[in-house]
Amino acid sequence: MSQTIGSSHERPLRVTVVGAGPSGWYAVGALLDAPDLAVSVDVLDRLPAPYGLVRYGVAPDHQKIKSVSRVFEKAARDERVRFLGNVTLGSDVSREELLDRYDLVVYAVGAQADRRLGILGEDLPGSWSSTEFVAWYNGHPDFQGADFDLSHRGVAVVGIGNVAMDCARVLAKPAAELATTDIADEALEAFRASRVEDVYVLARRGPVQAKCSPPELKEIGELPGVDVIVDPAELEDPEAAGEIDRQSEKNLELFRELAERGDRGSPRRIHFRFQVSPVEVLEADDGTIGGLVVERNELAPSPGGRLRPRGTGETEVLPVTAVIRAIGYRSLPLPGLPFDERGGVVPNDRGRVVDPDTGEARSREYVTGWVKRGPTGLIGTNKADSAETVAAMLEDLPGLAAGAADPRPEAFTELLESRGVRYVTFEDWCRLDELETERGAAAGRPRVKYCGIDEMLAVLGELEREAEAGRPEPARAAEG
């Protein structure tokens, strides 16, 4: 009689989680905690460093939030888990090859792309997405060497979510404060030379509808050398009332406090502007940005009751020469998986990948995190989300007739080796982590990041060579 996969250590359930960000690690944690489950999990990531958005998205001056990586580290150190970094789905391995070697596949790939405004001039030099900007200052390998020129005096940040708060804060913060963080060295240089004086945060709706969380807003009000400018009249607009919950009440209170303080002659200013939408990025004679045209909005309830912005035709030009759109992230389609273009997610039922044509759940494939629910929520939100996906996986186990064709753990690493893929293990990462932290300690910083994939692999290669050179000859070691 055949045995249910995962019911004994002779045939543990083999799972791969694609993506070593928060949702991926929370899924691993839920699998490890599942009672009576014999499981072994490989966590893949296209980058050599684990932790996804914790390393590359959370702002460098928010180290406390980054400490959640300790929870993930605990999972990574479990003997049932392997981290295999520097492995890219699509180029190093195909989806079919994963399905051949793992019983279940969980895609936890997040949302790597950005949303667009769809306005004239959006692609001019100096118009950036927050995705690029944040990844650049956090040392993401894909964005090193990107041309983020901070010689601008006026910068617009479009959107009023927490990513917009991060961008505005980092732009206005004194470089000396950034220098004590793990910000990428290249970005630190640019911030040291920054000439930014005015940052305009643009909300298309009112203060009540601001998506930022009160602690993030409060922090903006506490930045040294920065005045926060809010027009009191924009806070009392009766049109923007409604939808008030505890968060918006608190935000409103903070905006009122900030409006009272006003301009105190500080060297830098963050201006909050409400009920305005960018309609055109103006091009200067030299091809750079010459200003941003914004249109005043009125708010009207949609059939669902949500207040929506509607242009009034009244426009003004903001004196900015750089624009950062922080209007949300977007997941990208994965090879061989269905994708809901409108929602920017993989269609799913509580994490089970669903074929939109048939409405049927696909066997053995699951999603979690932003690619499952869209780019919303804090890091901790992923815990419950991944628990839901893992619950669906476990529910489906008894019906799983056949799993992977070759579930041996070596089957996957042999495949990588046969292709010359230099995968990075968790032990490798720990060595890099130690070196980054040592470099940081020498500079009074939490860490100094290695920002390039080649750089990380070169450091690991060097360590390997040193270890080999220092290792005693096997014969002599036996004699001794």
Ligand code: NAP
């Ligand atoms: P978000 O919270 O969804 O905010 C997006 C903002 O962009 C909203 O203000 C939205 O306005 C605006 N927007 C969208 N489309 C627009 C358009 N076409 N024109 C003008 N404005 C537009 O997204 P996010 O800031 O990218 O954050 C993503 C998630 O990560 C959030 O859950 C956030 O809380 C979390 N996060 C947390 C932290 C932290 O805890 N410190 C830091 C960063 C991110 P509407 O409301 O009108 O749609």
